[in-house]
Amino acid sequence: MLAPDPGPTGVGPAGVVVLTDRRLARRPLVEVVAAAVAGGVRWVVLRDKDLPRSERAALAADLRAVLTEAGGTLVVAGPDPLDGDAVHLPAAGPYPPPRLRLVGRSCHDPAELARLTTEDYAVLSPVWPTRTKPGYGPPLRPAGLRALIRVCPVPVLALGGIERPDQVRDCVEAGAAGVAVLGAIMRATDPAETATTLGSAFRDAATTEGKP
Template sequence: MVTPRLIVFTDRRQAARPLDEVVNRAIDGGARVFVLREDDLPAAERAELAARLGAMVAGAGGRLVLEEGPELRKCHGLADLVGAAEDGVDLATLSPIYPTRSKPGYGPPLGLAGLGRMALAVSIPVYALGGVDSPARVRDCLDQGAAGVAVMGAVMRADDPARFVKELLTA
């Protein structure tokens, strides 16, 4: 898998408009890697959504990854990152870096210092997740050694997902 600078996680419940439209507009802004969450959907409905969004993303030269797929690991500390690296995953998210409205129950934010220490301790690309809601925060995460950022709520809730994604990628 090519190492992208931005990964967009889906969450139709937070989306300000239909999920297909949010994903399409995020693609217009330059996003090329998406992670399908939506694990509360019945299997057949989730499979149909994955096929539809996957075709949309692939048509733009991107990739849709299933949240539970083998390419990605969601980590909340150094032990999780080390395990992901040992398992040979393609990339890992580390969260939460900042306070976040989307996932408030994962303990205190790790902060930029925690991100820097942990991202540099493993050989796989680590993506900052949680509260990355501005270009300034993207730059701060990259400065600490993150391979990129992963965003969910801020893209899902954006008035203009294309513009917001473009701003994040420009950072």
């Protein structure tokens, strides 16, 4: 198995973080996530919020089993942790955030960052135009991402249109603790290979940024 992405500097996600969408996945979602984990991924955010709670909870249990075996963590999108202890919340709420082991929130501008209180990390998006959400934006681009990271009180994951190693490097150079990807893994013919490629780019960039 490939060496995993570097762990977080605090308690939040770092490295390559995978967001799920079973409708885009080329194979059953658990298989795709297992392949990404084999490629070094250790953080996964379960989206698929259209599922009934019982089905989504069962899916969460299956994904946790895959991640736990590799020392990874499942984060659930939305305020319901689905019997876990880690959630990722939208910018719209709830406020204040629930008291759980790990809480993240999506943000897009300085005003939303200013509302952060006890969250452990933030996801800033979209960095680039994204095929998953056409027209979503405007994109921050690396310069905009860097500007928001400078005023963010918690570690940041970059999200949106990240599919190539050079984009991963740009996000790390802007100050991101990690990159969140959806389509790059869900649509991949070989999710393990894609995870390996993006993870290697992250580690290389993080090592370079860490040099004095």
